[in-house]
Amino acid sequence: MIPGNEDDEVDESRADVSGEIRLPATLESSGNVPERAEIVIVGGGVVGLAIAYYLARRGLDDVVVLERGYLAEGASGRNGGGVRQQWSTEINIRLMQESVELCRRFAVDVGVNVWFRQGGYLFLARNAKEVARLEKNIDLQNRCGVATRMLSPHGAQEIVPELDLTGIVGASYNPTDGILFPWPFLWGYARQAAAHGVRIFTQTAVTSLQPQESGGFIVTTPRGNVRARRVINATGAWSPQLAKMIGVDVPTYPIRHEICSSEPLKPFLRPMVSELSSGLYCSQSMRGEIVGGVTVPGHGSTYAMGSTLEFLATYSRRLVRLMPILGDIKILRQWAGPYDQSPDGNPVLGPAPTHPDFFLACGFVGHGFMMAPIVGKLYAEWLTGGHKHEIFERYTLGRFTDGSGAAQPKEDFNIG
Ligand SMILES: Cc1cc2nc3c(=O)[nH]c(=O)nc-3n(C[C@H](O)[C@H](O)[C@H](O)COP(=O)(O)OP(=O)(O)OC[C@H]3O[C@@H](n4cnc5c(N)ncnc54)[C@H](O)[C@@H]3O)c2cc1C
Structure with a gap:
């Protein structure tokens, strides 16, 4: 059922011939x-x-x-469906360890496939300050039992061979972070x-x-x-x-956050890739689309949900700098949603x-x-x-x- 298509009145007690359990009216x-x-x-x-x-x-x-x-x-x-345990405070790391476990069990507990795929999160650093920030976080994450590790630029490229390493000085990678639909x-x-x-x-x-x-x-x-x-x-x-x-x-106050999705490509990108300096992030969905966004500062607080050319141009430039192989892909869909920004x-x-x-x-x-x-x-x-x-x-x-x-x-x- 798609959102907005309410009232699908099906008897819960009946399973169809494929064995799928059908639930009663929900909305x-x-x-x-x-x-x-x-x-x-x-x-x-x-x-x-x-x-x-x-x-x-x-x-x-x-x-x-x-x-x-x-x-x-x-x-x-x-949203982008990213689920990660790479945080900088113990409380958020521990919360997210439990959330990841709930995501892993979702299909069994709730009976719906959310296409949760643990391909990891790869954070890329372009300067020594960002490396130090990642190292500090990794230390805390490891103490909490999250197996994040620091990688050299070549180590990052072993995980994503399509990366252009120019200007990349280090990366952090946790293989159990993931994305879902x-x-x-x-x-x-x-x-x-x-x-x-x-x-x-x-x-x-x-x-x-x-x-x-x-x-x-x-x-x-x-x-x-x-x-x-x-x-x-x-x-x-x-x-x-x-x-x-x-x-x-x-x-709290609303901040518009833009995001877009490309035409589907053959699967090649396992982790969510995120560049600290620009706020660029991208992942490949189960259907093959590259889904991603980038920080475009300076628009202030707004409930406006429109899309901008400024975002698309910024995202395209950053994405192609990082993965030149994506230079020819077509962006099929662009949208925006509100972050509910809290002061801290x-x-x-x-x-x-x-x-x-x-x-x-x-x-x-x-x-x-x-x-x-x-x-x-x-x-x-x-x-x-x-x-x-x-x-x-x-x-x-x-x-x-x-x-x-x-x-x-x-x-x-x-x-x-
Ligand atoms: C582009 C983008 C990318 C993101 N990427 C990620 C990501 O990768 N990972 C992640 O964890 N999070 C991500 N987020 C954040 C995440 O989507 C939100 O934090 C989360 O969805 C918030 O859920 P919510 O239920 O609080 O709010 P919402 O989903 O906004 O739900 C609030 C609901 O309240 C309803 N409502 C408002 N006023 C009233 C009223 N008066 N009466 C009745 N109903 C009302 C609204 O219609 C709305 O449906 C992203 C967000 C955006 C915009």
């Missing part, structure tokens, strides 16, 4: 929302759906997801959450939130109101707008200090897809009375105002 794009719910999750991107799925798996099915458009409308349907991730979470009782409404924007004296909120939509005991804000780059409805300031590059999680029933799950910048599986799992554990992971103490909204954020190790590897 509701018409009809009224229920009058009450224990938890309303606003936002049907990967973060909201991952939380819904894990809540349902832990037996909490009185959950409603409200998405104003279709699944994958936001950043979750527009984002959309089936959302379909899988949505279908399994719905199969466990979660109701997912698309074409259903939340237009207001009214805190109740007795706790919880009245959540208003064009399909009626839901009385929710708890609300989770998983609206990605739009999270500040939703929070503003109850007077909560979330200091880390997500914003846990309740708003002024509203203990209003939970945040936003600020994931350019790595929300890879973090969604583990963050969804940990959120569900905590909200169902289980363990409260340290991310809910560290990545609070309060850290931006009470000074606690300044004392935390700064993540400085928000690239690729």
Whole structure:
């Protein structure tokens, strides 16, 4: 089922002749929302759906997801599908080790093939400062059990023979990083959450939130109101707008990030390749397309999702400098999506200090897809009375105002 093609009414109990299990209707794009719910999750991107799925798996099915458009409308349907454990802080490395494991098991656990392919991530350095940065990170990653190693330029070329080594002075490579196809991730979470009782409404924007004296909120939509005991804000780059409805300031802001995809080529590129100096990254999809992007600074905060010639020209020049063999390929598709940029590059999680029933799950910048599986799992554990992971103490909204954020190790590897 493609996003937006709602209501595929198939009897779960029946398997077709090929043995494929067919699931019941997943998305509701018409009809009224229920009058009450224990938890309303606003936002049907990967973060909201991952939380819904894990809540349902832990037996909490009185959950409603409200998405104003279709699944994958936001950043979750527009990203590069990169999943890596090469980070600069221990907490993010460890989170991503667990997320990679969840990605590996996704097809078995959720029943959908997300084409997760562990071809590694290859980060390329063009100067000594970048090499030192990689070496420092590798040391920490190795201590956490991630087998990243430093490579000479020729070592990098053994992994990607098509690289032009001019100006490359070193590289880091972790073979268990990978890429996946984002959309089936959302379909899988949505279908399994719905199969466990979660109701997912698309074409259903939340237009207001009214805190109740007795706790919880009245959540208003064009399909009626839901009385929710708890609300989770998983609206990605739009999270500040939703929070503003109850007077909560979330200091994240939208940054347009452009990306493009080429005609399909014979498979030749196993890892995601990323150049530190320019922010260029590219990988080859299972269908053979080269999918990649590059940092084009200076456009400021915007919700504009248009594509620019400036991006295409910058990307093409950098890509061909790095892999001259790609000089003749055709770019077939170009698009953009919003990064939900947080001031320190880390997500914003846990309740708003002024509203203990209003939970945040936003600020994931350019790595929300890879973090969604583990963050969804940990959120569900905590909200169902289980363990409260340290991310809910560290990545609070309060850290931006009470000074606690300044004392935390700064993540400085928000690239690729
Ligand atoms: C070009 C690009 C490349 C990227 N590459 C990677 C990558 O390689 N790896 C990686 O891990 N991450 C990557 N990211 C980041 C990743 O896509 C995001 O961090 C992640 O998808 C965020 O998911 P989300 O669910 O928080 O937000 P979204 O997917 O944006 O979902 C939020 C949803 O909330 C809905 N919404 C908003 N307001 C309301 C409302 N009032 N009522 C109801 N619904 C509402 C929106 O319609 C939207 O569907 C990339 C992002 C971009 C743009």
